[in-house]
Amino acid sequence: MSTTADTYANAFTQMLGIELPVICGAMYPCSNAELVAAASEAGGIGIVQPISLTYVFGYDYREGLRRIRELTAKPIGVNMLVEGSNATYRKRLEEWMDVSLDEGVRFFVTALGNPRWVVDLAKQVDGVVFHDVTNVKHAQKALDNGVDGFICVNNRAGGHAGEFTPQQLFDEIAPLGKPTVCAGGVGGHEHLREALDIGYLGVQLGTRFIASKEASVHDDYKDAILAAKATDIVLTDKISGVPVAVINTPYVERMGLKAGWLAKKMLRGRKTKHWMRTYYAIMSAIKLKKANHRGSGYGDFFQAGKSVESIDEVLSVADIFAELCPQ
Ligand SMILES: Cc1cc2nc3c(=O)[nH]c(=O)nc-3n(C[C@H](O)[C@H](O)[C@H](O)COP(=O)(O)O)c2cc1C
Incomplete structure (x- = not known):
């Protein structure tokens, strides 16, 4: 008798050694250990967001991975935001990479910069690296630097949204000949x-x-997702200097969606762009951590994508998988 895993088995599930072709994407600041573990345990793969695990949830990085390991023995992945402008951050990333490999992680999702050094380390242990892309130019660059596949981030995605529809993005990127994963709107x-x-x-x-029941964000955040429609999702460049999808709340309206002229000017400069991004990163890290974990009253600043339209119930991760991948 065939199983659900047989129904969904393909080159991607085989590459990662998982049962179902579903990734629970890395989310700053929402990726708690229990959520990551539950996605892997359900047959997909949960991706650790190292900044969330350490800064938001307070784990020593290795202890955090071990906490996840207590909850599931199945494969997990790690997100590496390889924006390499700051030496202290780069050193931290290298430490996270070493510990991840040491703890048996073999799947990495890179984003934002050149993934070459992550690929080089992962390849030493037959690891797999997929890079987040929103267009073919970035995909080609990542391919030249050795990645095994692409997470194609479309214009429906939460977090840093892309510009193209799932079909447009597939048509651009599939000819590069690597496996593709659709991110956004599912x-x-x-x-x-x-x-x-x-x-x-x-x-x-x-x-x-x-x-989901396992996500440890405040209930106000979950309720906002249940209540929102696709038309409530707006893009703001006030978080990181590039468009981020958020639910349009009175707080977001008050704050405005566009970076000011000085910020824009700095974001264009070769050097100032890095200072500006660091500033945004620190400000948004604090703001998001507060809003997402303390709920309303701390500024209703909730990142989400257009899939909110189809989400009307908080479910356990196992039930989400059962609905996503019926036999
Ligand atoms: C709150 C939030 C935070 C995110 N943070 C990250 C991140 O730190 N790193 C990353 O690579 N992607 C991040 N993403 C993108 C997700 O991993 C995933 O690609 C995206 O949410 C898919 O779109 P969907 O929200 O429509 O399902 C984030 C998304 C959300 C909603």
């Missing part, structure tokens, strides 16, 4: 089916998993 089985029909080998979800 809230249930119908969306997963659409992505697989386009030719993607898997999906990466963020927003759907925030509205």
